[in-house]
Amino acid sequence: xxxxxxxxxxxxxxxxxxxxxxxxxxxxxxxxxxxxxxxxxxxxxxxxxxxxxxxxxxxxxxxxxxxxxxxxxxxxxxxxxxxxxxxxxxxxxxxxxxxxxxxxxxxxxxx
Amino acid sequence: xxxxxxxxxxxxxxxxxxxxxxxxxxxxxxxxxxxxxxxxxxxxxxxxxxxxxxxxxxxxxxxxxxxxxxxxxxxxxxxxxxxxxxxxxxxxxxxxxxxxxxxxxxxxxxx
DNA sequence: TATACATTCAACCAAAAGGTAGAATATATT
DNA sequence: AATATATTCTACCTTTTGGTTGAATGTATA
Numbered sequence: 001x002x003x004x005x006x007x008x009x010x011x012x013x014x015x016x017x018x019x020x021x022x023x024x025x026x027x028x029x030x031x032x033x034x035x036x037x038x039x040x041x042x043x044x045x046x047x048x049x050x051x052x053x054x055x056x057x058x059x060x061x062x063x064x065x066x067x068x069x070x071x072x073x074x075x076x077x078x079x080x081x082x083x084x085x086x087x088x089x090x091x092x093x094x095x096x097x098x099x100x101x102x103x104x105x106x107x108x109x110x111x
Numbered sequence: 112x113x114x115x116x117x118x119x120x121x122x123x124x125x126x127x128x129x130x131x132x133x134x135x136x137x138x139x140x141x142x143x144x145x146x147x148x149x150x151x152x153x154x155x156x157x158x159x160x161x162x163x164x165x166x167x168x169x170x171x172x173x174x175x176x177x178x179x180x181x182x183x184x185x186x187x188x189x190x191x192x193x194x195x196x197x198x199x200x201x202x203x204x205x206x207x208x209x210x211x212x213x214x215x216x217x218x219x220x221x222x
Numbered sequence: 223t224a225t226a227c228a229t230t231c232a233a234c235c236a237a238a239a240g241g242t243a244g245a246a247t248a249t250a251t252t
Numbered sequence: 253a254a255t256a257t258a259t260t261c262t263a264c265c266t267t268t269t270g271g272t273t274g275a276a277t278g279t280a281t282a
Contacts, residue, residue, distance in 0.1 A: 016269095016270090018270090042270085042271070042272090043271075043272065043273080045271080045272075045273085046270065046271055046272080049269085049270070049271080050270085053269090066278090066279055066280070067278060067279040067280065068279090
Protein backbone atom coordinates (compact mmCIF):
# COMPACT_ATOMS: atom_id res chain seq x y z
CA UNK A 1 0.00 0.00 0.00
CA UNK A 2 2.95 2.32 -0.48
CA UNK A 3 2.05 5.84 -1.53
CA UNK A 4 2.13 6.27 -5.28
CA UNK A 5 4.99 8.71 -4.83
CA UNK A 6 7.21 5.80 -3.91
CA UNK A 7 6.46 4.03 -7.15
CA UNK A 8 6.97 7.29 -9.04
CA UNK A 9 10.40 7.68 -7.53
CA UNK A 10 11.39 4.09 -8.19
CA UNK A 11 10.33 4.09 -11.83
CA UNK A 12 11.81 7.51 -12.41
CA UNK A 13 15.11 6.41 -10.89
CA UNK A 14 15.15 3.33 -13.13
CA UNK A 15 14.33 5.31 -16.26
CA UNK A 16 17.93 6.32 -16.85
CA UNK A 17 20.74 4.18 -18.25
CA UNK A 18 23.44 5.73 -16.08
CA UNK A 19 21.47 4.98 -12.94
CA UNK A 20 20.71 1.44 -14.09
CA UNK A 21 24.43 0.94 -14.71
CA UNK A 22 25.21 2.22 -11.23
CA UNK A 23 22.74 -0.22 -9.74
CA UNK A 24 24.19 -3.05 -11.75
CA UNK A 25 27.64 -2.18 -10.45
CA UNK A 26 26.34 -2.17 -6.88
CA UNK A 27 24.51 -5.43 -7.37
CA UNK A 28 27.95 -7.04 -7.39
CA UNK A 29 28.67 -5.59 -3.96
CA UNK A 30 29.36 -2.39 -2.07
CA UNK A 31 31.46 0.33 -3.62
CA UNK A 32 32.66 3.83 -2.82
CA UNK A 33 31.32 6.86 -4.69
CA UNK A 34 34.61 7.37 -6.52
CA UNK A 35 34.74 3.75 -7.66
CA UNK A 36 31.16 3.85 -8.80
CA UNK A 37 31.87 7.01 -10.78
CA UNK A 38 35.09 5.79 -12.36
CA UNK A 39 33.68 4.04 -15.49
CA UNK A 40 31.58 7.03 -16.52
CA UNK A 41 32.63 9.85 -18.77
CA UNK A 42 30.73 12.42 -16.76
CA UNK A 43 32.07 14.25 -13.72
CA UNK A 44 32.10 12.83 -10.24
CA UNK A 45 29.57 15.44 -9.26
CA UNK A 46 27.14 14.28 -11.91
CA UNK A 47 27.39 10.71 -10.67
CA UNK A 48 26.96 11.96 -7.11
CA UNK A 49 23.67 13.49 -8.19
CA UNK A 50 22.52 10.27 -9.82
CA UNK A 51 23.32 8.46 -6.60
CA UNK A 52 21.15 10.94 -4.76
CA UNK A 53 18.23 10.11 -7.02
CA UNK A 54 18.78 6.42 -6.33
CA UNK A 55 18.95 7.10 -2.61
CA UNK A 56 15.73 9.07 -2.71
CA UNK A 57 14.16 6.00 -4.31
CA UNK A 58 15.75 3.84 -1.60
CA UNK A 59 17.45 1.74 -4.26
CA UNK A 60 20.82 2.67 -2.79
CA UNK A 61 21.94 2.80 0.80
CA UNK A 62 24.92 4.72 2.12
CA UNK A 63 27.30 3.69 4.89
CA UNK A 64 29.96 6.20 5.89
CA UNK A 65 33.33 4.99 7.06
CA UNK A 66 35.70 7.86 7.61
CA UNK A 67 35.90 9.85 4.45
CA UNK A 68 34.59 6.97 2.35
CA UNK A 69 30.93 6.49 1.62
CA UNK A 70 30.08 2.91 0.81
CA UNK A 71 27.05 2.44 -1.37
CA UNK A 72 24.98 -0.69 -1.60
CA UNK A 73 22.07 -1.88 -3.63
CA UNK A 74 18.71 -2.37 -1.93
CA UNK A 75 16.31 -4.68 -3.73
CA UNK A 76 13.08 -3.79 -1.92
CA UNK A 77 11.89 -1.03 -4.27
CA UNK A 78 12.64 -3.26 -7.23
CA UNK A 79 10.53 -5.95 -5.64
CA UNK A 80 7.74 -3.44 -5.13
CA UNK A 81 7.98 -2.23 -8.70
CA UNK A 82 7.98 -5.78 -9.99
CA UNK A 83 4.97 -6.51 -7.86
CA UNK A 84 3.10 -3.47 -9.16
CA UNK A 85 3.89 -4.26 -12.77
CA UNK A 86 2.85 -7.89 -12.44
CA UNK A 87 -0.32 -6.96 -10.62
CA UNK A 88 -1.05 -4.46 -13.31
CA UNK A 89 -0.40 -6.85 -16.15
CA UNK A 90 -2.68 -9.31 -14.52
CA UNK A 91 -5.55 -6.89 -14.08
CA UNK A 92 -5.08 -4.91 -17.23
CA UNK A 93 -4.94 -8.09 -19.16
CA UNK A 94 -1.84 -8.44 -21.16
CA UNK A 95 -3.42 -11.89 -21.34
CA UNK A 96 -6.47 -10.57 -23.09
CA UNK A 97 -6.64 -11.92 -26.60
CA UNK A 98 -7.67 -9.71 -29.47
CA UNK A 99 -11.28 -10.90 -29.56
CA UNK A 100 -11.93 -10.27 -25.91
CA UNK A 101 -10.49 -6.78 -26.20
CA UNK A 102 -12.54 -6.07 -29.29
CA UNK A 103 -15.74 -7.08 -27.57
CA UNK A 104 -15.06 -4.85 -24.61
CA UNK A 105 -14.33 -1.94 -26.89
CA UNK A 106 -17.45 -2.39 -28.95
CA UNK A 107 -19.36 -2.52 -25.73
CA UNK A 108 -17.77 0.67 -24.56
CA UNK A 109 -18.57 2.43 -27.85
CA UNK A 110 -22.23 1.39 -27.89
CA UNK A 111 -23.18 3.51 -24.96
CA UNK B 112 17.33 -6.70 -28.24
CA UNK B 113 15.50 -3.46 -27.68
CA UNK B 114 17.58 -0.32 -27.42
CA UNK B 115 17.84 0.97 -23.87
CA UNK B 116 16.03 4.08 -25.00
CA UNK B 117 12.86 2.05 -25.31
CA UNK B 118 13.09 0.96 -21.70
CA UNK B 119 13.86 4.53 -20.67
CA UNK B 120 10.73 5.75 -22.37
CA UNK B 121 8.56 3.01 -20.91
CA UNK B 122 9.72 3.50 -17.34
CA UNK B 123 9.57 7.26 -17.65
CA UNK B 124 6.03 7.07 -19.00
CA UNK B 125 4.99 4.85 -16.11
CA UNK B 126 6.62 7.08 -13.50
CA UNK B 127 3.65 9.45 -13.34
CA UNK B 128 0.32 8.86 -11.61
CA UNK B 129 -1.71 10.73 -14.21
CA UNK B 130 -0.31 8.59 -16.97
CA UNK B 131 -0.83 5.40 -15.00
CA UNK B 132 -4.44 6.45 -14.43
CA UNK B 133 -4.86 7.06 -18.15
CA UNK B 134 -3.52 3.61 -18.91
CA UNK B 135 -5.81 2.08 -16.36
CA UNK B 136 -8.76 3.79 -17.97
CA UNK B 137 -7.71 2.50 -21.38
CA UNK B 138 -7.17 -0.99 -20.06
CA UNK B 139 -10.96 -1.18 -19.81
CA UNK B 140 -11.25 -0.44 -23.52
CA UNK B 141 -10.82 2.26 -26.13
CA UNK B 142 -11.71 5.85 -25.35
CA UNK B 143 -11.58 9.26 -26.99
CA UNK B 144 -9.15 11.94 -25.84
CA UNK B 145 -11.92 14.04 -24.31
CA UNK B 146 -13.32 11.11 -22.39
CA UNK B 147 -9.89 10.14 -21.14
CA UNK B 148 -9.30 13.72 -20.00
CA UNK B 149 -12.66 14.16 -18.31
CA UNK B 150 -11.83 12.82 -14.80
CA UNK B 151 -8.74 14.99 -14.42
CA UNK B 152 -8.57 18.44 -12.96
CA UNK B 153 -5.94 19.58 -15.41
CA UNK B 154 -6.66 21.02 -18.83
CA UNK B 155 -7.40 18.93 -21.89
CA UNK B 156 -4.13 20.13 -23.33
CA UNK B 157 -2.17 18.78 -20.41
CA UNK B 158 -3.79 15.39 -20.79
CA UNK B 159 -3.11 15.51 -24.51
CA UNK B 160 0.57 15.92 -23.69
CA UNK B 161 0.52 12.98 -21.30
CA UNK B 162 -1.04 10.90 -24.04
CA UNK B 163 1.80 11.90 -26.32
CA UNK B 164 4.31 10.62 -23.80
CA UNK B 165 2.42 7.34 -23.62
CA UNK B 166 2.34 7.11 -27.40
CA UNK B 167 6.06 7.74 -27.63
CA UNK B 168 6.48 4.80 -25.26
CA UNK B 169 4.10 2.76 -27.44
CA UNK B 170 1.87 2.16 -24.45
CA UNK B 171 -0.99 3.86 -26.25
CA UNK B 172 -2.17 3.53 -29.81
CA UNK B 173 -4.30 6.04 -31.67
CA UNK B 174 -7.04 5.32 -34.22
CA UNK B 175 -8.62 8.33 -35.90
CA UNK B 176 -12.27 8.19 -36.90
CA UNK B 177 -13.43 11.52 -38.20
CA UNK B 178 -12.73 14.14 -35.61
CA UNK B 179 -12.48 11.56 -32.85
CA UNK B 180 -9.21 9.97 -31.87
CA UNK B 181 -9.69 6.62 -30.20
CA UNK B 182 -6.94 5.59 -27.85
CA UNK B 183 -6.16 2.07 -26.80
CA UNK B 184 -3.77 0.42 -24.42
CA UNK B 185 -0.91 -1.65 -25.79
CA UNK B 186 0.59 -4.16 -23.39
CA UNK B 187 3.81 -4.97 -25.21
CA UNK B 188 6.03 -2.37 -23.56
CA UNK B 189 4.67 -3.40 -20.17
CA UNK B 190 5.63 -6.96 -20.99
CA UNK B 191 9.09 -5.81 -21.96
CA UNK B 192 9.46 -3.77 -18.78
CA UNK B 193 8.24 -6.68 -16.69
CA UNK B 194 10.71 -8.91 -18.45
CA UNK B 195 13.57 -6.53 -17.81
CA UNK B 196 12.73 -6.08 -14.17
CA UNK B 197 12.37 -9.81 -13.60
CA UNK B 198 15.58 -10.54 -15.44
CA UNK B 199 17.29 -7.92 -13.38
CA UNK B 200 15.95 -9.18 -10.09
CA UNK B 201 17.09 -12.63 -11.00
CA UNK B 202 20.62 -11.61 -11.87
CA UNK B 203 21.05 -8.92 -9.28
CA UNK B 204 19.86 -11.27 -6.66
CA UNK B 205 16.91 -10.03 -4.77
CA UNK B 206 17.20 -13.70 -3.77
CA UNK B 207 20.59 -13.18 -2.23
CA UNK B 208 20.41 -13.60 1.48
CA UNK B 209 22.31 -11.32 3.82
CA UNK B 210 25.22 -13.69 4.31
CA UNK B 211 25.89 -14.19 0.65
CA UNK B 212 25.81 -10.47 0.06
CA UNK B 213 28.12 -9.84 2.99
CA UNK B 214 30.66 -12.31 1.66
CA UNK B 215 30.66 -10.72 -1.75
CA UNK B 216 31.12 -7.30 -0.23
CA UNK B 217 33.99 -8.36 1.98
CA UNK B 218 35.59 -9.90 -1.05
CA UNK B 219 35.18 -6.69 -2.97
CA UNK B 220 36.71 -4.66 -0.16
CA UNK B 221 39.78 -6.89 0.26
CA UNK B 222 41.31 -6.03 -3.06
C1' DT C 223 51.35 20.68 10.41
C1' DA C 224 50.91 20.46 5.66
C1' DT C 225 49.09 17.88 2.01
C1' DA C 226 46.40 14.66 -0.44
C1' DC C 227 42.02 12.41 -0.90
C1' DA C 228 36.73 11.58 -0.79
C1' DT C 229 32.84 13.75 -0.95
C1' DT C 230 29.40 17.30 -0.94
C1' DC C 231 27.81 22.15 -1.54
C1' DA C 232 26.84 26.22 -4.33
C1' DA C 233 26.22 28.52 -8.41
C1' DC C 234 25.30 28.24 -12.89
C1' DC C 235 23.48 26.52 -17.48
C1' DA C 236 20.69 24.18 -21.08
C1' DA C 237 17.12 21.10 -21.98
C1' DA C 238 12.98 18.68 -20.72
C1' DA C 239 8.70 18.17 -18.08
C1' DG C 240 4.34 19.59 -16.79
C1' DG C 241 1.23 22.96 -16.77
C1' DT C 242 -1.57 27.15 -18.75
C1' DA C 243 -4.21 29.88 -22.50
C1' DG C 244 -5.47 30.98 -27.03
C1' DA C 245 -5.39 30.16 -32.08
C1' DA C 246 -5.72 26.85 -35.77
C1' DT C 247 -7.51 22.72 -38.10
C1' DA C 248 -10.64 19.31 -39.31
C1' DT C 249 -15.01 17.29 -38.98
C1' DA C 250 -20.02 17.14 -37.66
C1' DT C 251 -24.45 19.16 -37.19
C1' DT C 252 -28.15 22.57 -37.88
C1' DA D 253 -23.48 28.48 -44.72
C1' DA D 254 -22.93 28.94 -39.99
C1' DT D 255 -21.95 26.88 -35.74
C1' DA D 256 -20.42 23.48 -32.52
C1' DT D 257 -17.15 19.81 -31.33
C1' DA D 258 -12.67 17.24 -31.05
C1' DT D 259 -8.19 17.74 -31.20
C1' DT D 260 -3.73 19.65 -31.96
C1' DC D 261 -0.40 23.57 -32.48
C1' DT D 262 2.03 27.52 -30.72
C1' DA D 263 3.65 30.29 -27.29
C1' DC D 264 4.60 30.95 -22.76
C1' DC D 265 5.75 29.96 -17.79
C1' DT D 266 7.75 27.44 -13.83
C1' DT D 267 10.08 23.48 -11.96
C1' DT D 268 13.00 19.61 -12.49
C1' DT D 269 16.80 17.18 -14.56
C1' DG D 270 21.32 16.38 -15.88
C1' DG D 271 25.35 18.33 -16.58
C1' DT D 272 29.46 21.67 -15.66
C1' DT D 273 33.10 24.10 -12.56
C1' DG D 274 35.06 25.73 -8.36
C1' DA D 275 34.95 26.13 -3.35
C1' DA D 276 34.14 23.96 1.11
C1' DT D 277 34.28 20.13 4.44
C1' DG D 278 35.97 16.25 6.64
C1' DT D 279 39.38 12.68 7.08
C1' DA D 280 43.70 10.34 6.28
C1' DT D 281 48.62 10.46 5.70
C1' DA D 282 53.61 12.22 5.18
